[in-house]
Amino acid sequence: MNTECSYKGFAEGRYTLPDLPYDVSALEPFLDAETVTIHHDRHHAAYVEGANNAARILQLVAEGELEENAASVASQQLAFHLGGHILHSLYWRSISPQGGQQPQGVLATAIKNAFGSYAGFEKVFRGVAAGVQGSGWGVLGVLPMCHRLCLCGIRNHQDAVFPGFKLLLACDVWEHAYYLRYHNNRAAYLTAFLKQVDWEGTEKRYEGTCHSKAQAH
Ligand code: MN3
DSSP states (O other): OBOOOOSOOEETTEEOOOOOSSOTTTTTTTSOHHHHHHIIIIIIHHHHHHHHHHHHHHHHHHTTSSOTTHHHHHHHHHHHHHHHHHHHHHHHHHBOTTOOOOOOHHHHHHHHHHHSSHHHHHHHHHHHHHHOOSSEEEEEEEOTTTOOEEEEEEETTTBSOOTTOEEEEEEEOSGGGTHHHHTTOHHHHHHHHHTTBOHHHHHHHHHTSTTHHHHHO
């Protein structure tokens, strides 16, 4: 997976927790302040710490301080925790207090090319995100090789996704993302999410992908 580095998530040799781009209560009524606070300050922070710990173990193996067999588990831990850090960093910027418009410009064209229409995109998004078994993500991204838009249901933070998938928009469907307000009604959370999407920021990320303009024509 790749994503644009338009936010800080790494500094001075360590993964770091980026600040929220808005106040914890700014997403009301979509998300309450308690959900946003716990999600960012505890869940996201734990993935940052886990990524640093796993990276440290890999470094210690390289330095001969730990046995080689420690590397395998650490690499899987890194995939999980760093995947969580990357996806949460994007999640906070996939939604906005000012969100909710429809996609414009080259992104609107790409959505039409890939899904037929914005309504088609919404149908596939709901199907993919609602259908993720257990914990995971509904993610819009750009496919490698063909450079078309695709919706992907990622399990946990790193499973059922392919290398080189360029992330544009991420919806967290772990229960901790929505349970306080929506309980087990993931579908209601997804409906509310779609009304809160920051399409302007998503279009900027799309424009940042090197083949976006070629695809739009
Ligand atoms: Mn989460």
